Amino acid sequence: MDCAPNVANCDVTVQKEGKKMDRLYRRQVADAQEKRDGSKKFFLYCYTLSIALSPLGPVFHYILWGATLISLVYCCAVNKEDIIHRVELSHRSRVVLALFSLFLLWVVISGLFSYRELKSYGRNVTVPLEMLLGILMSVIFLGTESARKTFIKVFVAASVLILLGNLLRIAGLLEYFPNRALNNGNTLGALGLLLFPPVACFAFWSVNGGKLKQIILLFPVLSVIFFSFSSGAWLSAFLGGLVFLYYAFRFHKISCRTLMTYVACFLAAAVLLYGVSGDFRRCLLGECKQISSLHDMNELTTQRNEIWKVALHAIKKRPFLGYGGDSFYNVHEAIVRAKAQELGLTVKRSMDHPHSTYFYLCCIGGIPALLLWLAPIGLCMKKMLKYARAEKNVFFPWGVTAVMLLVEILTYGTNGDIFQGRRDIAVMVWCFIGIMVVLPDPEDTRDARRFNGDGEK
Template sequence: MPLEMLAGAWLVSLLINDDKRRDIFVKTFFYINMIAGLWIVAEQIGIAKFPSPTFSNHNMLGPYLYLAIPFNFIYIIQQKMHSFLRALYIVINIIFVIFSFSSITYAACFFEIFIIMFFAYRAKLLDLKLIPYFCAISLGSIFLLNFFIGDKITPLLMREMKQISSGDIKTLTTKRDEIWLAALYYIKQKPFFGWGVNKFAAVHKEFLEAFADTLKLTSKRVFVHVHNLYLMIAFEVGIPGMLIFLTAMLLPIWDSFKRLFFSANKGDVWVIAFFSMFLGQLIYSLAGEMIHHMRADVAVLLWVCWGIFSVYDKNEKTQTLA
């Protein structure tokens, strides 16, 4: 993990150190995400161009969305606003997820949204009257947008639905099963200490040269990463290192779980956000990556979350940051 990321997480924990500052952060972050999200949707359907190269690779949308969604929902749930406006904001965020056109992003983000809405309703922070609102608005918005831009959305949605409903492993994983096979082969060769950082492209090339014809692989493209965070870490530093990282991911989930089910204040929206975000990270990592160099510009959001969580006061009586 780069030192600047650890320093960034520590700095965040100092800057966002009380309720007022956290509220300012969430409000600012929310409106920035609304603007960026609408721009990204416009780019996805070909009617605008995002000025930053970050999202030129559409695989970047997944990690951006699963990290941003919990913070966006914190703002929506916390703020006093009309039910229709609250529903509209929820719809916009759901549309952001839909327009990622990524199956693993769907799995991670919609699971996050379900978790957030379940616990928010359980804590009486959310009214179920919102459900008809945002269902109607969501369907109507997508239908109208698709109509005005010349039916550009339907083929993309049909592609994702075909992939999700496919019984063929290659279609379901967009042939990533072949990359995972290569990673497993090399992990078995060096299970304890791994191959080192940024070595996957070289060894994957060797794997293709040796086994592409024998295994009847459908693609001979050389990949620089595994498209699976757990396999990537195991490849680079070995299985013990991967287990240590997995433990680090599970600890905040367990801590958040205990607070949501066993604490006196079960409606703490920050704990709900932590729980959903870290679960989303766990799911997204099955077919994507986050902490490596090619995702470093978006990964800063993960370190922000971890920074806030690391100093979140365990004393339920104060409900402030330590």
């Protein structure tokens, strides 16, 4: 009889201890989840800033890339934190990554057959390595729509400020702005054409508030492209702009009246500058003279046609393996000395790159390297064209942006080389290619919500 109260007391004590342990467990789980969420935010913002601030110079993206990777390894390997979003890549996306990996492997192996010095070999093989690493980091950190939303907001804001800074430098209102490479018109034009797709799409799809906000976003990027006085950037941005206008009109994001208003404002500003600025007038007339010199290839291409003659001759000598173990400077110099008269060269100047993405890829790895790069780009284009068809009511049109960007870099590759911006602006391209890879295939029925208008995955 006396044991009954003791048993009841024991049961109550056990229940209290159980509830206490349960609360403690839930608190530990919540603390662990909060810690993981904090780590994820750190990695997302660190990676986002490494891309958004890359136009300011290599120090930004290399330091932030390094900090991100070291912290990621520490958290995963040392603290055993499960902080990487597990992305289920589609078959097409895995094929794209496999082809880019084969591209890297081919450049590494083929370069051994023309090996001359470690410096040149290392410089050539690290370009595709950085590209693949940039794509994989984008896949890891931008694997969810919420992460991509955060990324594009920060990216566009930083891009507009950087573009404004460069405009102030051009106008003489700033004596210094980071990254002296952007003092070159071709590099500045390349920056503008790469930023044009995300900024324009963000202005017309993501921003609510009328024409003023759109003008604030569009003015810097269009002005930078124009004031670069780079005909290659002009052509690439023009074709990208046609893609943008097609989808903007199709999805009723812009009207003919609005477009004509923007064009009229831009032309009025150009006419005003033409009248008051001698430097602007001289640069504009010089660029117009170059573009209209169809009868003079040296004038039209600013003598790049002679560089292309040398590059083509070099590729014909080693079409399968290329010169990945040597520098283009050495190859170009040797051919100019031996074949200047035969190739009809009028200017015997030294060049360290062929001013063409396609010739560059053939030089570092032969025609196979070019095909191994173009194949995944083509697969990305096919996938993004399908995405772009149904992006009327999404927060941000990744498909439209990707199609614009791919059209621009493929066009720019005929007279310039995006790989030459490996230290700064090229990392933005690798990031957006990574987004193209990580986005699920539009045929996947699990992602039908995106194409019904809610835009979340």
